[in-house]
Amino acid sequence: MANSALTLSEIDAFYGDSHVLQRVSFQLGEGRLLGLLGRNGAGKTTCMNVSVGLLPPRSGSVELFGAPVTKLPPESIAARGVALVPQGRRVFKSLTVRENLMVAARVGFAGHGQIPWTAETVFAMFPRLAERRQQMAGYLSGGEQQMLAIGRALMANPRVLLMDEPSEGLAPQIVAEVMATIRKLKESGLSIVLVEQSPKLVFDIADDIVILNSGRVAVVSTAAALKQDGVDLRQHLGVF
Amino acid sequence: MTFWLLLTVNSVTFGGLLFLLSAGFSLIFGLMRIPNLTHGSMFMVGAYLGSTFLGGALGFTLDFWAAAIISALEVAVLGALMERLLLRRLAGQQLAQVLVTLGVSFMVADLCLMGWGGDPISVSTPAGLGGFVRVGLAVFPLYRMAVIGIAVVFAIALWLMLERTRLGAMIRAGVDDPQMARVVGIRVSRLFTIVFGLGAGLAGFAGMIGAPILSVYPGLDQDMLPLALVVVILGGTGSLLGSFLGSIVVGFIYNFGQALLPELAYFVLFLPMVLVLVLRPQGLFGGRLL
Ligand SMILES: Nc1ncnc2c1ncn2[C@@H]1O[C@H](COP(=O)(O)OP(=O)(O)OP(=O)(O)O)[C@@H](O)[C@H]1O
Ligand SMILES: [Mg+2]
Numbered sequence: 216m217a218n219s220a221l222t223l224s225e226i227d228a229f230y231g232d233s234h235v236l237q238r239v240s241f242q243l244g245e246g247r248l249l250g251l252l253g254r255n256g257a258g259k260t261t262c263m264n265v266s267v268g269l270l271p272p273r274s275g276s277v278e279l280f281g282a283p284v285t286k287l288p289p290e291s292i293a294a295r296g297v298a299l300v301p302q303g304r305r306v307f308k309s310l311t312v313r314e315n316l317m318v319a320a321r322v323g324f325a326g327h328g329q330i331p332w333t334a335e336t337v338f339a340m341f342p343r344l345a346e347r348r349q350q351m352a353g354y355l356s357g358g359e360q361q362m363l364a365i366g367r368a369l370m371a372n373p374r375v376l377l378m379d380e381p382s383e384g385l386a387p388q389i390v391a392e393v394m395a396t397i398r399k400l401k402e403s404g405l406s407i408v409l410v411e412q413s414p415k416l417v418f419d420i421a422d423d424i425v426i427l428n429s430g431r432v433a434v435v436s437t438a439a440a441l442k443q444d445g446v447d448l449r450q451h452l453g454v455f
Numbered sequence: 456m457t458f459w460l461l462l463t464v465n466s467v468t469f470g471g472l473l474f475l476l477s478a479g480f481s482l483i484f485g486l487m488r489i490p491n492l493t494h495g496s497m498f499m500v501g502a503y504l505g506s507t508f509l510g511g512a513l514g515f516t517l518d519f520w521a522a523a524i525i526s527a528l529e530v531a532v533l534g535a536l537m538e539r540l541l542l543r544r545l546a547g548q549q550l551a552q553v554l555v556t557l558g559v560s561f562m563v564a565d566l567c568l569m570g571w572g573g574d575p576i577s578v579s580t581p582a583g584l585g586g587f588v589r590v591g592l593a594v595f596p597l598y599r600m601a602v603i604g605i606a607v608v609f610a611i612a613l614w615l616m617l618e619r620t621r622l623g624a625m626i627r628a629g630v631d632d633p634q635m636a637r638v639v640g641i642r643v644s645r646l647f648t649i650v651f652g653l654g655a656g657l658a659g660f661a662g663m664i665g666a667p668i669l670s671v672y673p674g675l676d677q678d679m680l681p682l683a684l685v686v687v688i689l690g691g692t693g694s695l696l697g698s699f700l701g702s703i704v705v706g707f708i709y710n711f712g713q714a715l716l717p718e719l720a721y722f723v724l725f726l727p728m729v730l731v732l733v734l735r736p737q738g739l740f741g742g743r744l745l
Contacts (some may be wrong), residue, residue, distance in 0.1 A: 267638050269634060288637065293637075293640030299638050305632055307627070307628040309627055309630075309631055309633055314624040314627075317624060318628045319640065371639065371640060377468065401657075
């Protein structure tokens with residue numbers, strides 16, 4: 216496997232007394248796309264929260280390109296190149312579209328010869344946001360908010376992009392658009408974790424697959440191998 | 456006729472002072488959810504420090520405006536220090552914050568009493584503003600008009616800062632969703648310090664600007680704090696426009712109440728607060744940060 220961009224090792228995480236992640240380990244290779252699957256409550260979002268510093272793990276470690284970031288606060292982890300498209304979008308509702316992008320802007324880690332992300336390049340990718348740049352984000356449609364959440368994450372010019380169920384609640388056509396965007400981002404060399412509940416969306420686009428079940432890692436594999444073997448994933452993912 | 460007109464001018468002037476006082480209180484509460492009960496103390500300390508600078512405490516006498524600005528800066532530093540040293544450790548513990556800020560306000564009151572004694576200190580109107588302006592038949596005290604002007608200028612400046620700068624957008628993002636703000640890399644804790652210092656500085660500035668009208672005396676802090684509370688509850692927390700409108704409303708209620716129903720002045724003042732809290736807890740003017 217390529218160098219590791221993000222490594223979670225033996226993570227134990229709690230909300231209060233409830234033990235939500237149990238010795239969770241997985242690795243996102245540099246330039247790869249990891250699909251993180253699992254049914255409702257499996258612990259996917261909790262993995263994201265641990266990775267961005269919102270939920271410090273009780274034990275275990277998080278490494279970014281080999282450097283430990285385990286107990287760092289979210290703003291420091293952001294500065295080291297991790298960006299999150301959170302579940303439920305969580306755009307800043309009382310800020311305009313443009314302001315949502317501006318508050319997240321940083322020089323970041325745009326690769327050599329790559330065009331860095333700015334408000335203008337985000338608007339070029341999502342023309343619908345460009346038309347609404349002065350509008351309050353709270354008044355955008357669900358799909359537009361999702362695009363804004365993706366644009367906001369890109370404004371940091373991250374090295375690692377975490378996307379938590381970006382297709383949730385969107386019409387199929389918009390989902391296809393979002394997936395096409397993710398594909399483009401992957402081709403640009405970004406290392407991506409894509410969280411979804413449905414493997415259908417993920418298998419085509421992912422290099423690697425991790426499946427969580429009740430807070431534990433149940434399956435680690437490559438997308439190709441899983442497709443070939445036709446492993447029965449229903450026990451981990453429910454009926455689909 | 457003149458009586459009513461003067462009462463109106465006084466109400467608007469007082470509303471202007473209240474705005475300078477409560478804008479910071481409201482921002483601090485909106486961003487940090489801290490009910491800062493030292494806000495009245497900041498007002499009083501600003502006035503005491505300013506009056507002292509006027510009296511030549513620095514070895515030379517400052518003019519009124521320089522004294523107001525320097526005391527505001529000092530109070531801003533005090534506020535920022537208090538946030539860093541005390542309140543930061545109490546994040547999310549509202550009861551502890553209330554008790555600590557209340558305790559500090561009593562301690563500050565004692566220190567002021569020790570430093571400046573129990574007698575009221577009057578501050579004279581700054582040079583050139585002691586007169587009156589005549590508009591038709593009516594006569595307006597010049598200084599009160601200046602106070603109104605200053606409040607409007609500050610309201611506009613604060614609005615521009617919040618609405619038109621990146622710092623302002625970051626502050627609003629922090630009010631909207633503090634966790635997500637941190638995840639996108641905004642150093643929310645630094646914003647807290649800035650906003651706390653700014654709010655305290657504004658309160659200190661208001662104290663000095665108000666001193667020629669109210670004078671400075673022990674207990675000024677406890678006179679002003681409830682007014683700021685009423686303003687913020689009427690206007691909605693975290694809303695600049697709400698603070699502005701709330702300040703004017705409270706300025707009127709307070710002045711008319713004192714003039715017409717002096718024995719019920721506090722009743723008249725707090726009744727709307729109680730009603731709003733019970734019936735419309737987001738404030739009269741919504742809850743948006745404007
Ligand atoms: N803030 C919280 N406090 C307490 N328990 C929580 C909290 N957030 C999540 N949980 C619990 O932790 C477990 C894992 O939740 P998590 O949000 O990580 O699941 P998920 O895989 O993202 O699910 P979904 O697909 O529904 O988003 C669940 O049992 C959930 O109820
Ligand atoms: Mg989730």
